[in-house]
Amino acid sequence: MNCTYDLVVIGSGPAGSAAALTAAKAGLSVALLDKSPFPRDKLCGGGVTGRSVRYLNDIFDIAPSDALFLQSTQVRLAFEGRAISEQHTPTPLYMTMRRDFDAALHHQASAAGVQVFAPVRIAEIDLDAVSVTLADGRRLTGAAMIGADGANSAVARALFGRPFNPSQIGFGLEIEMDRALLDDNTTEIDLGAANWGYGWVFPKHDSITLGVGGIHALNPDMKSHFRTYLARHAPKLAETGDFKCKGAFLPFGAYRKVPGRGRILLAGDAAGLVDPITGEGIAWAMKSGQFAGQAVVEALAQGGPDQAMAAYMQRVSFIHREIEAAHRIRTLIYSRPVRPFFPRAVERNPTMSRTYLRLLAGDLDYADLGYKVMFRLMRRLGGSLLYRRAA
Ligand SMILES: Cc1cc2nc3c(=O)[nH]c(=O)nc-3n(C[C@H](O)[C@H](O)[C@H](O)COP(=O)(O)OP(=O)(O)OC[C@H]3O[C@@H](n4cnc5c(N)ncnc54)[C@H](O)[C@@H]3O)c2cc1C
Incomplete structure (x- = not known):
């Protein structure tokens, strides 16, 4: 036929x-x-x-x-398990x-x-x-x-x-966890959970999605990143190993x-x-x-x-x-020389975390950021770098 x-x-x-x-x-x-x-x-x-x-x-x-979405209005930015910013988002994450x-x-x-x-x-x-x-x-x-x-x-x-x-593709690992493991609807992004990537805890109505993702070629040990991140949020589960995470590519x-x-x-x-x-x-x-x-x-x-x-x-x-435009900014956030200084820059400059959250919430387009704002972000990052060196 x-x-x-x-x-x-x-x-x-x-x-x-x-x-x-x-x-x-x-x-x-x-x-x-x-x-x-x-x-x-x-x-x-x-x-x-x-x-x-x-x-x-x-x-x-x-x-x-409400049937299709849980609205989360509280976002925590973390770095390797340490909270570096906790904010209320004017636009909810769905x-x-x-x-x-x-x-x-x-x-x-x-x-x-x-x-x-x-x-x-x-x-x-x-x-x-x-x-x-x-x-x-x-x-x-x-x-x-x-x-x-x-x-x-x-x-x-x-x-x-x-x-x-294959040299550019991203890869993510995830599990759905028991909703009882979280007592609120805070969304977490941990920028230190993987190389050129991050970890996430996304609350849902009936479960919690926990995952780690980043550029595949730069994370040959993604499973170990995942286990470390899981252990921070659900130590008992990580210890028993009684979970099955799944993986998928993302461009x-x-x-x-x-x-x-x-x-x-x-x-x-x-x-x-x-x-x-x-x-x-x-x-x-x-x-x-x-x-x-x-x-x-x-x-x-x-x-x-x-x-x-x-x-x-x-x-x-x-x-x-x-x-x-996002690619240009990505280097500022994820690249190896900048990576240790980014958390400090976010902690010291609330504008940086607010900008990140506005991008995350889809409130702000990268094109809107423009070179002026990028320059300001670079300057702040540079400031943190110098501060760290002097300390
Ligand atoms: C771990 C992980 C976490 C992510 N988290 C987020 C997030 O929180 N927010 C976000 O915005 N994005 C997220 N993404 C990215 C998002 O999932 C994708 O960008 C999005 O699903 C792309 O939609 P799509 O329609 O292009 O492809 P898909 O959603 O992948 O749909 C493709 C469809 O094609 C079908 N298909 C595939 N092959 C065939 C075939 N041979 N014949 C017939 N049908 C076929 C599949 O069954 C599927 O239904 C995440 C991705 C991963 C891997």
Whole structure:
């Protein structure tokens, strides 16, 4: 059986559901494939920023309900277990379980008339024919295709030979812990828990997500970082070893400068669109999915499907600029020479921790920071360095 659509979307995470919904709302026929049935789990901290909440509203018409989110307004910044700043955030951090969050997004796409194929196993992706052959023999062909199939993207592999660059990819380990281990809803970020990365404690309604993540190549001993971090928060659990942590890759800022070719586009993690400082990927997944869907709509209405990539580049370059700006600041936060001085700088300059929290909450775009603020941050960091040397 061969079915033909205007658009075939592979992967129904935040990026794929946004792409499929956007295209279907504009009147395109859309097939949306996923290897899992929904609801399904996805390893993730489930930290949803103010930026994500705005996109959730704009793209999916979903408001942040208590059923879907726990709101955390207290954030502790720590370094190797020592609290360096504790603050109330004016904009809450929204904490969700991806099982519920992604199912809600997937539902919106399906309700808009998208034809869902899930669970399916893909046997072959033919980029020239813009088609996908399923293990059961069915073939789905599109005028255009969007690969939104995550960090290990099969579409990216078909396009570029590999889904990501192993020297740049990030990796995270996580567990869900008993809710009773935390008596409040404080979110914690420990900037010393991993190299070029951090540890997190994210409170949820029914559990606590504890994890450690960073650049994979710089953390060959991520499991030991994880055990150390767990021992600080749940010593008994760490001692008994009675837990099973899970790991997954995340692009962590290693984005694809050209995310696709002609009528084949990549969105979300498949295009490497994750914030290089905070590891936030849900917002850019939704936004790039929307951009990719819009680009296909525009291309089909105007020059033809081969114009999709050019239309997508025009839009997605806004996200690339944000990631580039974050990359420049990342060196100030995570690099080895600065690392010992960063905690002191944060402790001595509340503006630094406030700025970090505003970025974390999605209140502030990196582009808004500008060179003036970056210069000020560098000066403060430099001040701490000198202070430390003099002491
Ligand atoms: C440990 C960890 C913690 C994180 N914490 C946060 C956080 O707190 N906040 C945040 O904003 N981001 C976080 N991220 C990043 C975030 O999870 C991703 O950026 C986000 O999920 C990207 O969405 P996506 O739609 O591109 O891909 P995904 O959410 O990965 O969705 C991809 C979909 O494609 C499907 N798929 C994959 N391969 C195939 C195939 N061959 N055929 C069919 N379907 C396929 C999958 O089943 C899945 O449904 C974290 C990531 C990790 C690893």
